[in-house]
Amino acid sequence: MFGGLAKSLFGSSNDRYVKSLNPILAQIASFEPALVAMSDEELSNQTVKFRERLANGTKLDDLLPEAFATVREAAKRVLGQRHYDVQMIGGIVLHRGEIAEMRTGEGKTLVATLATYLNALPGDGVHVVTVNDYLAARDAEWMGQVYTFLGMTIGIIIPNLSDDQRRAAYAADITYGTNNEFGFDYLRDNMKYERSSMTQRPFNFAVVDEVDSVLIDEARTPLIISGPTDDKSDLYMQVDAVVKQLVPGDYDKDEKQKTIILTEDGTEKVERMLEAAGLLEGANLYDFENTQVVHHLNQALRAIVMFKSDIDYIVKDGKVIIIDEFTGRMMDGRRWSDGLHQAVEAKEGVAIEPENQTMASITFQNYFRMYPKIGGMTGTAATEAAEFYDIYKINVVSIPTNVAVKRVDEEDEFYKDTADKFRAIAKKIKHHADLGQPVLVGTVSIEKSELLSEFLVGEQVEHKVLNARFHEMEAHIVAQAGRKSAVTIATNMAGRGTDIKLGGNLEFRMLDEHPDLIEGTPDYAAVAARIDEEIEAEKQAVLAAGGLFVLGTERHESRRIDNQLRGRSGRQGDPGLSRFYLSLDDDLLRIFGPDTLFAKMMRNNIEDGEAIGSKWLSKAIETAQKKVEARNYDIRKQVVEYDDVMNEQRKVIYEQRADIMDAETVGDVVVDMRAETVNVIVGEACPPNSYPEQWDIAGMKARLADILNLEPPIDEWLKEEAIDPEVVETRVLEAADAMVAEKAASLDPETWTSVEKSILLQNLDHHWKEHLATLDALRQVVHLRAYAQKTPINEYKQEAFSLFQRMLEAIREEVTRTIAHASFQMEAPVGLPELPDFITTHFDPFTGMDDTNDVDAGTLGHITSQMPPLQIPQPQGDFGTDPAEWAGVVSRNAPCPCGSGQKYKHCHGSV
Incomplete structure (x- = not known):
């Protein structure tokens, strides 16, 4: 009670935090008159001045007001859009490494330009992370106009780029891409054999769009690179x-x-x-x-x-x-x-x-925690604020809307069974569509989308179904979901990231209806003006009908997904309506609901076709959702706990790889490994405080011949009175060192170093791959230890540590054996091996669900830009013109020789 009173008097802690940023807003506004008076050249030259000030010791926070004001003025000139004050607040929150929760339609894409520009000034690179390739390309092209105007370089990471193209994209001031591509590039880099072939720079700052989707939903599943078995x-x-x-x-x-x-x-x-x-x-x-x-x-x-x-x-x-x-x-x-x-x-x-064998893996939690600073944006993060702080140490800040929300959120309606519910939904949709109101329907599966579609056909309602079968057109369909009487059925927020504007979307209508017209020509302008008038007239009709009606066919297991669906309506102060329809057959109620209460009340008190709605029922649903959210958080937390163990080991291996690649010579590492191996062999055969007659001489001879390719005169040594294990070890090591030195002398020093590096890296990778497979198997069975009153995660830590120690011993032994047995001829230059074709996957070890996307560069849709055009990878080499001859010659993941821009496996390789 007292908390509520204090909140009404002083505002929530979130309100007070947002209010505390007002002095910075005033500072930003104070720079506007001077910037407005600048010419385009003077304005774009601001970047050079900011970088000079940074070089002279000025802090980024001190530059913030003027830099933000500069971006606002640049966006106004280039895009015709001026940042609102609430967008400036969002930019400050992003720069501080926090999550800005902003409603749909509040211009999050534009907000990102503020923090991105400021943090790109030092030249260490900023990564802008989006949920799919279409959005990465769209945002880079759209917002890239602001950055290029201010003299910054832009890169885009999409599938099927060559290493050189990726390296160039990462070298840019600002790099756009998806969470999967960034993560897979990190793993691929740590499988390379030369530092020069790595693509990424050290991490600096990341802005994550749809941060809840990336860091929560997709974080249930690790990224995995594998090879076939x-x-x-x-x-x-x-x-x-x-x-x-x-x-x-x-x-x-x-x-x-x-x-x-x-x-x-x-x-x-x-x-x-x-x-x-x-x-x-x-x-x-x-x-x-x-x-x-x-x-x-x-x-x-x-x-x-x-x-x-x-x-x-x-x-x-x-x-x-x-x-x-x-x-x-x-x-x-x-x-x-x-x-x-x-x-x-x-x-x-x-x-x-x-099937495939894991060669490298990482969770999104451990990948994004490598960035010194992360900012995030989304329309729905408050319900997961505790998880964001627990896992990533990031706070969530709710940013007020620029215009008050006018959407009406109605109480849920409950029906006895699915058939009753869908009949009622179809009638409701027909009623609103007849009034001229657009309807966006959210379903949870393809099956439900198609079932509802059948009911709408029965009611003779014209509609479009957007689900996994038609994802190529999702942005185009969603963009027109705000047109008069439009009925759009979407599976679980398909098309997220595309604005639904009432009356329709000019850009997409031009693409769909007049693809032959070129932007900037008189013909294009004339047609665009006519369509713009039509859109405005439609918008007024839709506003009169009540705006966009969002209808949910059932509640999702996460409140956040429901809020995302609701948030599509009521954009930037538009009127709107939302309602969810539920039945006892819904998965959420069937699996997680309080069975007896629901079953009794619904079955005994509701007639067929009758609907009820009550706050008590809505509260019960919310309780069920909270249960599922808590369970899903536990799953994600468990993924992190197990990956944290592997992460420590991953860091050791990757750092060791980097040290080997960077070192001018690795002779001392190889010598140390040989000394350790000899120490172990002699120590096992000649235990401390034992007599020579107790030593396992035969075993030691066999091991020395197998690993070191040596047959030292141990029997002669045993005739000496002062012989002891230390003397044996010293003599064996001297003989091994002499043999290796003789081999090294047959090659020039540079070639010998290359040989040693190659052997070290290949053995490191081979044993790390086998270690990952062992840990995978261990993780699947370690939970059984709970029956013995043991904590599975503690057991996993102990076993993983022991396995890691064994792996290091195996690497030392294998490197020593390879060098001792290898013979070298100078007929051909010694080169590092090429990496094989990798398969990238992103699955959930607990549910088996997969949530990655494999969009080819050639299927990204329409991209118009003032930036240089995207470089679609071209096939390398002369493979001939007959596709029948390409099988077995062209790599599955290489660009198809036909020049389509697609991977060979998705083009002629799939035939």
């Missing part, structure tokens, strides 16, 4: 045939946790079937020899029972394509890991592609 197609098909014979009583499934396990009867049944198929060794399914079969059995169970076609994936052109659970988009080219994708392919009877 052996083909096991027959095994997948055999296990799939076994699992398809099971009935629901043979297994227990938990939809909350997305887990499924065999019952006792189910286990016996499976053992008999596997034995008949010749896949079982011994009588017990869970014997050690059957580990691989059990793994594939579990994945087949998940694929057949838990994963649904048209919800989790679709089958298109004979391939299983994943659907992103957050956006409803197809993730073409991406695959679930750990054999799950192969299990789904076996289920659907399509060609099974080999």
Whole structure:
């Protein structure tokens, strides 16, 4: 009570923080008259002056007011847009390394220019992170006009660029790209063999657009780079045939946790079937020899029972394509890991592609925590403020809207079942569309989108369906969702990042209706003027009808996603309306709702087709959502806890790689490894405080021959009275050093250094890859230790540390063995090996969901720019003109020789 009274008198802590920024706003405004009076040349020269002042010791914070005022004036001249004061507040919040929560339509893209420009002044590079390639290219082209006017360079990171193109993009003052591309480039850089071939610079500052999507939703899944392993197609098909014979009583499934396990009867049944198929060794399914079969059995169970076609994936052109659970988009080219994708392919009877082995991985949490400073923007972050602070140490600041929100958010309506609900929704949509009001409908899956579409066809309502099947046109469809009587069905916020303007969008109408006209010509201007008049007339009609009506067909498991949907209406003071429709069949209520209360009340008190709405029910839904949010936070926290263990080891390996690449010579490292290896060999054969007759001479001889390629006269040494382990170790090491020195003398010093570096890096990478596979396997079983009253994460830390120590020993031994046994000839120059074709994936180890995007440079849509055009990668080499001859010659991930700009695997390589 007292808290509420204090809040009403003094405002919330957020309000007070925003108010404290007013003096800075006044300072920014004070520079405006002088900047307005400048010529374009004088204004663009401000960047040079700011950089000179920084070089002379001025701090960035001291430059902020004048720099922000400069960007505002530049944007006014170049884009015809002047930053509002609330946008200036957003810019200050971003610069301070905080999250600016700003409503949809408040101009977050323009806000980013302020902090981006200021932090790019020192020349250390700023990364602007977006959620997809379309937005990265659009924002770089759009806001790039401001930066180039002020004398700054822009780079864009999109798929399929060459290393040289990526290096040039990262060298720019400001670099746009997606979270996936930035993360994968970091991993790829740390697999390179020369420092000069790395693409990224040291991290400085990142501005993350749609920060909740990037740092919360996608952070449930690590980024993984992998390579192919052996083909096991027959095994997948055999296990799939076994699992398809099971009935629901043979297994227990938990939809909350997305887990499924065999019952006792189910286990016996499976053992008999596997034995008949010749896949079982011994009588017990869970014997050690059957580990691989059990793994594939579990994945087949998940694929057949838990994963649904048209919800989790679709089958298109004979391939299983994943659907992103957050956006409803197809993730073409991406695959679930750990054999799950192969299990789904076996289920659907399509060609099974080999599974992959992890070569490098990192979570978004640990990737973005490497930046000294991060700023973020989104329309919905307040509900996850605690997580942002716990994981990233970033505060969330809610920025007031420029114009008060006029949208009306109505109470939820509840129905008995899905059919009643969809009938009511279809009638409601028809009513509003007949009034001329545009309707945006949010669904949670393709299945629900298509079901609703059938109901609308029955009501004879013209509509467009935007889901994973039609994602190529999503920006175009969403941009026109504000037109008179338009009805648009969108799967889970598809088209996020595209403004819905009432009456329609001029740019997209010109692209759709007059693609042949060129911007800047008289014909273009004449048609644009006519369409602009039509849009204004439509806008007035839509305003009169009540603005955009947003209708949710059910509540999402996260309140944030619901708020995103609602936020599409009521843009910049426009009127609007929002309402959610729910039924007892909805997943959220069915899985997480308070069963008895809901079931009793709904079934006993509601007639067919009847609707109820109450604050109590809405509160119960919110409670269920909070439960799911807490569970999802626990999942993400667990991902971070386990990756933190690996992250420490990753840092050691990556730092060691960098040291090796940077060193002029690595001879001392190799000598130390050899000395350590000799110490271990002699120490094992000659234990301390033992007599020579107790030593394992035969074992030591065998190990020295195997690892060091030496046969020293140990039997002669044993005849000496003063012999001891230290003397043996010294003599063996001297002999090994002499042999290696002789090899080194046969090559020039530069070549020998190159040989040593190559051997070190290749062994480091090989053992790190094997270590990652071991840790993956450990993470999947370590939770069983809880049955022994042990904490799984503590067990994982201890085991991972022990495994890491063993890996370092194995690297030392392998490097020593390779150099000792290798013979060198100077017939051909010694070069570092080329990196293989990598497969990039981004899956959730707990649910198997995948949320990456593989957009080719040639499919980014229409990009017009005053910047240099995007460089679509061109094929390198002469492959001939016959596509039939390219198979096996052109790399799967290389640009297609036909010149389309697409990867070979998505173009002629897919035929």
